[in-house]
Amino acid sequence: xxxxxxxxxxxxxxxxxxxxxxxxxxxxxxxxxxxxxxxxxxxxxxxxxxxxxxxxxxxxxxxxxxxxxxxxxxxxxxxxxxxxxxxxxxxxxxxxxxxxxxxxxxxxxxxxxxxxxxxxxxxxxxxxxxxxxxxxxxxxxxxxxxxxxxxxxxxxxxxxxxxxxxxxxxxxxxxxxxxxxxxxxxxxxxxxxxxxxxxxx
DNA sequence: TTCGGGATCGTCT
DNA sequence: GACGATCCCGAAC
Numbered sequence: 001x002x003x004x005x006x007x008x009x010x011x012x013x014x015x016x017x018x019x020x021x022x023x024x025x026x027x028x029x030x031x032x033x034x035x036x037x038x039x040x041x042x043x044x045x046x047x048x049x050x051x052x053x054x055x056x057x058x059x060x061x062x063x064x065x066x067x068x069x070x071x072x073x074x075x076x077x078x079x080x081x082x083x084x085x086x087x088x089x090x091x092x093x094x095x096x097x098x099x100x101x102x103x104x105x106x107x108x109x110x111x112x113x114x115x116x117x118x119x120x121x122x123x124x125x126x127x128x129x130x131x132x133x134x135x136x137x138x139x140x141x142x143x144x145x146x147x148x149x150x151x152x153x154x155x156x157x158x159x160x161x162x163x164x165x166x167x168x169x170x171x172x173x174x175x176x177x178x179x180x181x182x183x184x185x186x187x188x189x190x191x192x193x194x195x196x197x198x199x200x201x
Numbered sequence: 202t203t204c205g206g207g208a209t210c211g212t213c214t
Numbered sequence: 215g216a217c218g219a220t221c222c223c224g225a226a227c
Contacts, residue, residue: 048208057208059223068223086220088209105208135209145222176208199209203227214216 003112005032005041005161008154014076018095018102021076022049023190026093026104028163030112034156035142038117042109042131042141043163046191046198048174050092052101055188057180060101071150072101079158081138081149088135091143093153093160107175107189108132110197111140133199167192175200 013025032041052060052072059082060069071080072094080092080103092103109131111118118130118140131137138144143158151158171187178184191198 050208059208066224082208083222084207085209086207086222090208092208107208133209174208179207204225205223207221207223210219212217 003030003041003161005030005113007162009160009162011077011154014093014095014153015097016076016095018049018051018104019188021093021095022047022104023169024166025162026106026160027169027190027192028165028167030161030163031091031106031109031137031141032113032159032161033141033143034158035147038114038142040111040114040117040141041161042111042113042137043197044106044108044160045110045195046106046108046132046189048105048107049188049190050103050105052103054183055180055186056183057174057177057186058101058103060103063101065101069101072103074098074150076102077153079143079148079151079153081143081145081151083145085135089138089144090134091138091141091148105134106137107134108191108197108199109137109140110195128196132197167195169193172201 050058075098
């Protein structure tokens with residue numbers, strides 16, 4: 001299998017509806033990073049949608065611009081990276097036009113390139129555990145809030161390359177958003193059906 | 202200025 | 215299945 005990681009998703013793709021972006025363009029695409037002189041890439045297998053205007057699970061709800069959420073209000077096509085639990089970074093793709101605060105959390109990847117680099121960064125041999133989880137994949141790809149929040153996803157450091165096809169997907173409730181009241185059970189987590197590289201069933 | 206808790210993970214039982 | 219690690223944000227004081 002030959003991969004072409006230079007076929008970046010165009011800026012306009014990120015400006016459309018966040019659900020279309022997530023399911024049709026991001027699922028099955030390749031998240032690529034060039035950090036510390038090392039190239040790594042993985043197929044996006046699992047993600048979650050967050051909606052700034054109405055969704056109580058979204059950091060930016062209800063369209064609240066704070067120092068932390070500011071990057072989510074930028075035009076689609078940049079990275080929103082935040083830090084939680086005192087140790088984990090989480091990578092999101094910002095969606096929609098400037099002024100909206102929708103984003104897609106990438107929850108799992110299937111490692112495709114730079115697997116030895118990922119193993120070294122993660123301190124873990126098992127390929128199934130390298131990038132299955134939002135904190136794990138950030139560490140494997142070298143993504144941090146300090147260095148990459150706001151990063152342009154059409155650039156040379158972090159980018160998303162088009163996948164070869166679209167995949168059949170499953171929809172499930174999101175993980176870890178029990179506080180979100182009527183939004184906690186929304187089936188806004190999507191993953192590639194049958195792919196073993198997902199964080200949770 | 203303080204304080205509570207988080208879009209998690211690895212380890213231990 | 216439970217728990218501790220450990221920093222930052224945002225709300226309240």
